[in-house]
Amino acid sequence: MIHSPPSTRRSVPEKMAAVTEFSDQSRARATEFKxxxxxxxxxxxxxxxxxxxxxxxxxVGIAAGAARANQYNxxxxxxxxxxxxxxxxxxxxxxxxxxxxxxxxxxTYAIIRHRKSVGREARQFHENTMVEIVWTIIPFLILIxxxxxxxxxxxxxKEPSRPERTIKxxxxxxxxxxxxELKARGxxxxxxxxxxxxxxxxxxxxxxxxxxxxxxxxxGPKQAQINVALYGVVKDGKRAAMVSFxxxxxxxxxxxxxxxxxxxxxxxxDAATPAEGKSLRKSARDKQAAWRNIEWS
Numbered sequence: 247m248i249h250s251p252p253s254t255r256r257s258v259p260e261k262m263a264a265v266t267e268f269s270d271q272s273r274a275r276a277t278e279f280k281x282x283x284x285x286x287x288x289x290x291x292x293x294x295x296x297x298x299x300x301x302x303x304x305x306v307g308i309a310a311g312a313a314r315a316n317q318y319n320x321x322x323x324x325x326x327x328x329x330x331x332x333x334x335x336x337x338x339x340x341x342x343x344x345x346x347x348x349x350x351x352x353x354t355y356a357i358i359r360h361r362k363s364v365g366r367e368a369r370q371f372h373e374n375t376m377v378e379i380v381w382t383i384i385p386f387l388i389l390i391x392x393x394x395x396x397x398x399x400x401x402x403x404k405e406p407s408r409p410e411r412t413i414k415x416x417x418x419x420x421x422x423x424x425x426x427e428l429k430a431r432g433x434x435x436x437x438x439x440x441x442x443x444x445x446x447x448x449x450x451x452x453x454x455x456x457x458x459x460x461x462x463x464x465x466g467p468k469q470a471q472i473n474v475a476l477y478g479v480v481k482d483g484k485r486a487a488m489v490s491f492x493x494x495x496x497x498x499x500x501x502x503x504x505x506x507x508x509x510x511x512x513x514x515x516d517a518a519t520p521a522e523g524k525s526l527r528k529s530a531r532d533k534q535a536a537w538r539n540i541e542w543s
Contacts, residue, residue, distance in 0.1 A: 300354060321445060328442030330399045338392055425504060425517040432505025435498055439491065448510040455487060459510035468503060468518050472526050475499050496520035
C-alpha cells in the first residue's frame with residue numbers, strides 16, 4: 247500500500263497567525279528605529295548647543311577683553327625700542343591665543359563628534375611614529391616663532407649705538423654744571439631711555455616698573471641711585487627689570503640722576519656730578535659685587 251506524505255501546506259488560520267507575527271515584528275523594529283533616531287537627533291542637538299555655547303562664551307570674553315584693553319594693556323610706547331617691546335608682547339599673546347583656540351577647539355570637536363552615545367568605538371593604537379613627529383615639530387616651530395623676535399628685541403635693547411638708547415653729547419666732565427643745566431639735559435636722557443617704563447609722569451607701571459615720583463629710593467642717597475643707573479637693580483637676590491645704563495657717559499648719568507631727583511614730585515635741590523658717576527664705575531670684579539648688593543624698594 248502506498249502512503250501519501252503528510253501535507254505541509256498551512257491552514258488559513260496558521261497563515262494569518264504568521265502574517266500577524268511578522269507584522270508585529272516589523273512594527274517593533276520600526277518603533278525601535280524611531281526611538282534610536284530620536285535619541286541620536288536629541289544628542290546631536292545637545293552637541294550643537296554645546297558648540298554654540300562655547301562660541302558665545304569665547305565671543306563675550308573677547309568683547310569684554312577688548313572693552314578693558316586700555317585698562318590692562320601696556321602703556322602706549324614712546325620710543326622705537328618701546329614700540330618693539332610692545333609689539334613683541336602683542337605677538338606672543340596672539341600666538342598663545344591661537345594655540346589655545348586650535349588645541350581646545352580640536353578637543354571639543356573630538357569629544358562631541360566621537361562620543362560613545364552615538365555608536366563610536368574607541369580604537370586602540372600606540373607608537374604612531376608620524377603622530378609623534380608631528381606633535382614634536384609643531385611646538386618646536388612655535389617656540390622658534392616666539393624666540394626669534396624676542397632675541398632680536400633683546401639684542402636691540404642692549405645695543406648702545408641706537409639713537410633712542412644713547413644721547414650723544416660732547417660734554418666736558420670737568421665743567422661746572424648748574425642744577426638747571428643738568429636737569430634740562432637729564433630730561434632729554436629720561437625721555438630717550440626711561441619714559442617707556444617709568445612713564446613721562448614718573449608714576450611707572452604698577453606691579454612692573456616702580457614709581458619714581460615721590461620715591462624714597464630716588465630722593466635718598468645719590469650714590470645708591472647712581473649705582474642703580476650704572477648696574478641695574480636686584481630684588482630678592484634676582485635681577486629686576488631695571489637694566490644697566492653704564493654705556494651712558496658720566497655727565498649723562500649725572501644729568502639723569504639730577505633730573506629724577508628734582509622733577510615731578512621730587513625736590514631734593516641737589517645735583518649729581520660727573521665726578522660722582524666716574525668714581526662709582528668699578529673694575530669688573532667690583533661691578534659684580536656692587537650689582538649683587540643693590541636693593542630697591
